[in-house]
Amino acid sequence: MVIAVNPIAPLPADRLLTFLLQAGVLLGTALVLGRLAQRVNLPAVVGELCAGVLLGPSVLGALNLWHGPDVEQMHLLDATGQLGVLLLVGLSGFELDMRLVRKRGATAAKISLGGLLVPLAFGVSAGFLIPLSLLSDEADRTVVALFLGVALCVSAIPVIAKTLLDMNLLHRTVSQLTLTAAVIDDIFGWLMLSVVSAMATTGFRAGTVFGSVLNIAAVVLVAVFVLRPVARVVLRRGSAIAPVTVIILLGAAATQALDIEAVFGAFVCGVVLASVTPRPETLAPLRTVVLTVLAPLYFALAGLRMDLTALADPQVAAVAVGILVLAIGGKFLGAWIGATFSGLTKWEAVACGAGMNARGVIEVIVAMTGLRLGVLNGTAYTTIVLVAIVTSLMAPPLLRRAMDRIEHTAEEQMRRNWPSVSEKKTEIP
Template sequence: MAVEQVAPLAPDVVLVFLVQVGVLLALAVALGSLAVRWRMPALVGELTAGLLLGPSVLGHAAPALSGWLFPREGGQMHLLESVGLLGVLFLVALAGAQIDPGLVRRQRGTALKVSLGGLLVPLAGGVACGLLLPRALAGPNGSPWVFALFMGVAMCVSAIPVIARTLTDLNMLHRRVGQLTLTAAVFDDVCGWLMLSLLSAMAASGLHTGDVVRSVVMLAVAVAGAVWVVRPLARLVLGRARGAGTVLTSVVVLILLSAAGSAALGLEAIVGAFACGVAIGSVRTGGRDGTRDTGGGAGGRADLTPLAPLDRVLTCVLAPLFFATAGLRIDLTALADTRFAVPAVVVLVIAVAGKFAGAFLGAMAGRLSRWEGLALGAALNARGVIEVVIATAGLRMGVLNPASYTIVILVAIATSLMAPPLLRWTMARVETTPEEEHRLAVHRRVWGPAAQPAPAPEPQPGPQPEAAVRK
């Protein structure tokens, strides 16, 4: 029986795709490096690259060139978005792998209060804001409550990679505020991913009791799968893998299949990738005290040092392409309309005030000082990478439209830029305790000068590679 052949990609489609990737990557890396030099997160420059090549600048300055380079034809854009999808899956998975369960256990009391405050207050503010925003900002699948809940999720998350890098730059990973920040950010982000998975199902079928129950059941299945299937499988595969190439391939396959399993359950693929990353991170975590095993130690936990090539490809290629592609969808001309400019300012104010108020109330409940509460708010306010991922998911689900997508991206950029100076200002008023000095001395004695009790490495003297800068 003859098999019908699938027509190959047309030469002009291949040409445009290659030019798109080359131009986006070159400009994203250049502007990202410039942003780092100016002590800003790299994602600011990478998003700016997409903004300059998108409808905001190139689309107005050279519409003919913009129409050829980034045509609105679906198949052409889907090629570019597929590369960005791989980038976001690995980005979220490796962020999940940086979570230290031992750190979470040690700080669970006070951190739970801080994280609950930093989650519930901005979530409530975001939902209220979403209900009051003009209906013109909702996407085609954004019913009033789904859109409002999505805005709440977008406002309650924090960006673990941006926070970890900020704390590293300011030498605050050994401080109590630094450890509480990372622990609370882990809890808030896990809750954010879980709520996002529910919203993805609700956006597809509407807000109905039966669909919500089904979404909760599917979410429970996904969590059970991560705990009882993915984690043991990761331990088995990584424990028996031999050679750097085998470990790298095994991790990539686990991430992709976990993302596929999440999508098969009707959830966002990034939820499965994040869960897989957490499972992989728990495999490489050492004993009961939370110290890390670098391979061959107690318990036979695998050494994931061979993942460095994946991290470098992600940092230097896939992540810049994802953020630049996300920037292509930003249309600042929409904000020239006062109907959208005023809501943008309102959303930013509510997002910042909600995080600060929630973290401060949680800190007061945990009997921390006033300045420690403000420092926690300054650190947790950074949304960066995670909010960009959530905004992209909202646009893909049809909950957001280009105008509301632009507003959420601007909040991600603004809050990431605010974090370092505000954290530096607040922590200057928090005295270093003897316990913190002792903790720093102990960790340096055990792990060496480069080690810190946190997922991110301490910066070394001299120029830093781009992978270290992003983290």
């Protein structure tokens, strides 16, 4: 028996044309500004975000030269951008060097603990003190406060690793400790983001939190004991690009179905796949497409949602400056305290604080998640993305100043001559 089904009409020609033009303009501008940023020794993500700022309400919109895409067009661009960010996060999972964590785990854990708890406390406190109208009128105050705490406590392995590599500092012992502490930060950050996101969709209740934690634990267990052996078999046969892409996307879909953020599933899959992929270098073509096409489009879209004209309001500007100061000061102070208690010198502690302050892509992803869930409004979103930009800009000069005052050791010189695994795994800008 044949069942007749009315075919779904394809995307209208005018919509397709508009999508192609908008995607092309956004991506082209992002690539140009991203390369300009790299020319002046800034992370490419800064230029890519600025592309959206230029084309969005902050500049062209304020000049009434462009009003941006409508809701339907924005959804089309969003879908493309989400594909890019999920693959980017999955590939970021390949950056984790768990051997480094095991080797330097105790010292790095103290640095990470300080770098997590202090900014988390600052962010949660600010979330309870700042008028809710400046953060989100719709979300629960507790959820908003917890989300702001998560936004202020995250670090970004890709940005930190790329910054250290570009400055030829990755062989230094304090750099290795900073990178390891950032690994612990990232793992905790994704866990917290998943829990708070679930609370945002189902409400703040003890049962919700407990259920979210159980779901997260179940995802990790399935990934380790089911996905890992299956992936080991699959990845031994032929090219790894297609299987890795499929596994990351399906893992993201699985966690999204459990009311856990899709990026968490992509991240877990990336970590598991990194442990069983026979030849990670075969993923180079996928990295190229993600890093040069899909990710820049995502970050340009993130910048497109920023509205810097809101900062003309003195109250909004004061809150933005306050959050920026708390984000920078909390992360720096926390990492400095952890490093000091670990027995590091004053300048080594300063270097840890400067390095871990770089938020970059992870902060943008957190901000976009909060905006999509309704936990953040446009003003709060703009402020958090500003934190990502400012901290990425300030990390290199502070790191250089601190590292110039730390004496080289024989172990560091040997590590410089024989690059470690972590030095070879720093390709995501």
